[in-house]
Amino acid sequence: MVEKYDTVVIGAGPAGTAAASSLKAQGQKVAIVEEDLWGGTCPNRGCDPKKILYTAVEAKEQADLLAGQGLNTQSSIEWPDLMANKRNYTKQISPGTHESLKNNGIETITGHAQFVDQHTLEIGQQTIEAQNVIIATGLRPRILDIKGKEFLQTSNEFLDLDEMPESITILGGGYVAFELAGIASSAGAKVTLIHHNNRPLKAFPEKLVQTLCDQLSENGVEIILDQEITEIQKDSASYRVIGNDFDKKTDIVFAAVGRIANVDQLGLDQIGVEYSSKGVKVNEHLQSDVSHFYAVGDSAASPVPKLTPVAGFEANYVVDQILGDHKEIGYPLVPTIIFSLPKLSQVGVTAQQAEEDTDRYQVRTVNVEEWITYKRQHEKQPLVQLVIDQKQDQVVGAACLSMEADEMINYLRLLIKHEYSANEVSQTLFNYPTIASDIQYLY
Ligand SMILES: Cc1cc2nc3c(=O)[nH]c(=O)nc-3n(C[C@H](O)[C@H](O)[C@H](O)COP(=O)(O)OP(=O)(O)OC[C@H]3O[C@@H](n4cnc5c(N)ncnc54)[C@H](O)[C@@H]3O)c2cc1C
Numbered sequence: 001m002v003e004k005y006d007t008v009v010i011g012a013g014p015a016g017t018a019a020a021s022s023l024k025a026q027g028q029k030v031a032i033v034e035e036d037l038w039g040g041t042c043p044n045r046g047c048d049p050k051k052i053l054y055t056a057v058e059a060k061e062q063a064d065l066l067a068g069q070g071l072n073t074q075s076s077i078e079w080p081d082l083m084a085n086k087r088n089y090t091k092q093i094s095p096g097t098h099e100s101l102k103n104n105g106i107e108t109i110t111g112h113a114q115f116v117d118q119h120t121l122e123i124g125q126q127t128i129e130a131q132n133v134i135i136a137t138g139l140r141p142r143i144l145d146i147k148g149k150e151f152l153q154t155s156n157e158f159l160d161l162d163e164m165p166e167s168i169t170i171l172g173g174g175y176v177a178f179e180l181a182g183i184a185s186s187a188g189a190k191v192t193l194i195h196h197n198n199r200p201l202k203a204f205p206e207k208l209v210q211t212l213c214d215q216l217s218e219n220g221v222e223i224i225l226d227q228e229i230t231e232i233q234k235d236s237a238s239y240r241v242i243g244n245d246f247d248k249k250t251d252i253v254f255a256a257v258g259r260i261a262n263v264d265q266l267g268l269d270q271i272g273v274e275y276s277s278k279g280v281k282v283n284e285h286l287q288s289d290v291s292h293f294y295a296v297g298d299s300a301a302s303p304v305p306k307l308t309p310v311a312g313f314e315a316n317y318v319v320d321q322i323l324g325d326h327k328e329i330g331y332p333l334v335p336t337i338i339f340s341l342p343k344l345s346q347v348g349v350t351a352q353q354a355e356e357d358t359d360r361y362q363v364r365t366v367n368v369e370e371w372i373t374y375k376r377q378h379e380k381q382p383l384v385q386l387v388i389d390q391k392q393d394q395v396v397g398a399a400c401l402s403m404e405a406d407e408m409i410n411y412l413r414l415l416i417k418h419e420y421s422a423n424e425v426s427q428t429l430f431n432y433p434t435i436a437s438d439i440q441y442l443y
């Protein structure tokens with residue numbers, strides 16, 4: 001007999017598990033299908049393991065800045081120990097997530113989901129039916145279609161390296177490329193980052209990106225711009241990375257050139273659900289062309305950055321839709337961050353957007369190097385950029401390059417969202433001297 005469910009969720013990452021758990025809690029009969037690791041990218045091969053590695057390199061970099069300033073330190077990264085620390089965390093994620101879904105009364109099915117018709121899907125030998133479908137299958141790393149592409153590795157392998165090689169080359173100029181470059185360089189590798197045009201991290205302000213690149217270069221990362229790589233060759237124990245006028249030997253090559261949606265092998269074509277490499281085409285209710293098929297998180301071609309908090313937000317929104325709410329989705333302000341060395345984060349109206357309407361917006365960039373927060377840490381050229389709406393006399397956007405950028409942008413996000421005026425900020429008392437108290441001097 002074919003088992004029937006109210007909702008089937010495909011993919012057990014942050015988006016899928018959040019949707020399945022909420023629907024079950026609301027009394028639905030729910031199944032969730034996962035073909036690989038329960039918990040998905042973020043806790044197994046993304047944010048969390050990356051942050052464990054980053055925590056050690058961040059501590060090392062901060063200690064290095066204080067060397068000779070009263071801190072005796074000879075810190076270095078013991079990669080195998082750090083990797084053991086990471087694995088100790090990640091090893092319990094998949095079984096733990098699976099167990100918790102089962103304990104919540106959700107039917108968990110391991111395997112690759114494939115649609116037979118608009119209500120029926122097969123997972124191996126098993127066939128199930130569902131009234132509603134939520135696609136939450138995430139993204140996978142894009143591999144460049146070049147000669148020798150079989151030699152390219154991805155962030156998946158980087159985050160599970162047994163040893164840090166002497167030299168590594170990273171192709172790409174986005175989130176992953178800059179985060180891996182910082183970690184590997186701090187762990188002692190000679191890192192080369194190769195980007196195909198002259199504007200890496202193009203969603204972030206040019207001045208801050210340029211300063212980040214300068215600082216990485218000073219710390220030994222070779223950043224090569226405007227170089228299209230056409231071939232990877234294997235040379236006994238190493239590789240050659242080859243471009244038009246470029247040829248470099250390296251121990252390992254990573255492709256960090258974007259990610260593509262895992263929606264091309266679900267059998268969606270024959271049932272009329274439209275998709276592209278960006279994900280399932282969705283309307284403002286996160287519904288596909290087939291109205292009972294929803295897509296959430298990384299596998300939805302929605303107009304927002306593909307991040308864990310966004311995945312959770314979209315999952316909760318779709319749960320409400322399925323349970324009968326019909327309002328259009330309205331996204332909150334989404335802060336973004338690159339965990340590079342230093343961190344680069346932004347929120348709200350960007351400097352690029354501001355430049356398109358200079359009557360309305362003013363951009364103010366402040367070098368906060370002399371401020372106590374940064375002086376005591378001996379940070380080099382920390383920058384904060386504010387975008388001010390001159391008509392409303394309100395800060396509407398912010399970007400920050402510093403080791404404090406994560407929390408600084410979290411605070412600024414709240415002030416922007418709640419439209420705090422400079423006067424209100426000056427009337428607010430924060431612990432001093434902290435990142436929060438710095439904001440009073442910025443406003
Ligand atoms: C290296 C790296 C670092 C990152 N760091 C951050 C960070 O610091 N902060 C942040 O907010 N975001 C970060 N992200 C992004 C974050 O991981 C994703 O936005 C988040 O995981 C999206 O969740 P999701 O549930 O949509 O997709 P995923 O977490 O990718 O989950 C999708 C799941 O679907 C499964 N699946 C796919 N196809 C099928 C199928 N046919 N049948 C069954 N199951 C299937 C997959 O195996 C996977 O488990 C990072 C990503 C990477 C790669």
Ligand SMILES: NC(=O)c1ccc[n+]([C@@H]2O[C@H](COP(=O)([O-])OP(=O)(O)OC[C@H]3O[C@@H](n4cnc5c(N)ncnc54)[C@H](O)[C@@H]3O)[C@@H](O)[C@H]2O)c1
Nearest residue numbers: 171172173174175176177195196256257258259306337338
């Ligand atoms: N801290 C975080 O929140 C975090 C960290 C890692 C990943 N992520 C998520 O994962 C997604 C994927 O990250 P990503 O870095 O793989 O993709 P990305 O889209 O951020 O960057 C890809 C980069 O590769 C470049 N590129 C494309 N083709 C190239 C080529 N032939 N040679 C060299 N460079 C080339 C692009 O111009 C772009 O700069 C991010 O967009 C983000 O949603 C988030």
